[in-house]
Amino acid sequence: MQNDAAATGDLAGLIDHTVLKPEASRAEVARHCDEAVANGFASVCVNGAHVAFVAARLKGTPVKTCAVLGFPLGASGAGAKAAEAQWLVAQGADELDMVLDIGALREGDLDRVRADMAVVREASAGRVLKVILETCLLDEAQIVAACRIAAEVGADFVKTSTGFSTGGASPDVVALMRQTVGLGIGVKASGGIRTAEAARAMVAAGANRIGASASVAIVGAAKDTAAAGGY
Template structure:
């Protein structure tokens, strides 16, 4: 098991500069990370920086609140794919979920998945704001909408990934979707335990120190 092949090396800071993104890409190349994860405005630069490598580019959509219109999220996803993104990490509409507007949540995920075709879609459910029942519901809606992954967190909420949340997500989705643990994964021991629990991808800004 190569830990680096589980890592989405991430910089989603609003203050990230072009130099920061180039550094992120260089670190991904040095350590052989599976992917990088950036805001949409940096996708073109990342594509240029990672030219002639097999490192994937993930772009976040509706980030970090998930509260913009579905039409805006779909446009943003398509735009990022057009600029070179291989994967989309979208934030669900938490207010809709908490209002019981389950069809709206599912339809939004489905619309984005259909818009990006065979590209990977990860659905961020932002577990820190949800009850266990809501977490299960969000995971089931993502599966119903044919998402490829469910993801714990943006890293910008009140808490990131937890072992208990990953266990709950794994119980809920089974083999119907993969799981990405993200937010607060800062050491190798924690990362390896998430993999033991069944995650297929780890989102972290601490990739180089995890490998060392």
């Protein structure tokens, strides 16, 4: 599931411009919305409290409203996640980034992992669904299992990280995720991506969406490199 932006090297069109810190003000969220429109980012990714505001501010633009759910621990339970998904959709979310049940995955209870994802898929009313694995807490076999289940339940993307745990994205993990899901669904790299070089490394490894808070600096550096005739 590579997109045209990945093929052309246009990093801006791949970026979910992210503002998830708990102390984020409404003014800061508004600034992220305006930056996303100005730079042509894919979406603005926020916590649920800001979704209605973001959806209203982005109305009439091509930038999507992305909301996290079960965030950042993934341990709120399937029923709570389903209710949150329904509420986020009602608030105006176009895309939902859910954290899977990490504890269930680590203990090998794949039926619980599948049920957790499936109930959110059903509750998301056809919105784009990204499943956050939190790969820094998983081994390779667990990453592969989670990716396969996400594909089975109809998720649109698998995503590396919340950015709130012990590590973020790496090209090796992105490549493993892409190898596992093939081209049928997307791979989102997030967590610790702060430079154009890092973003390009993730795209080269197979990512077709990037989650970043340093988005403006990333695309600015990419434009400077292109103007200089370099990579």
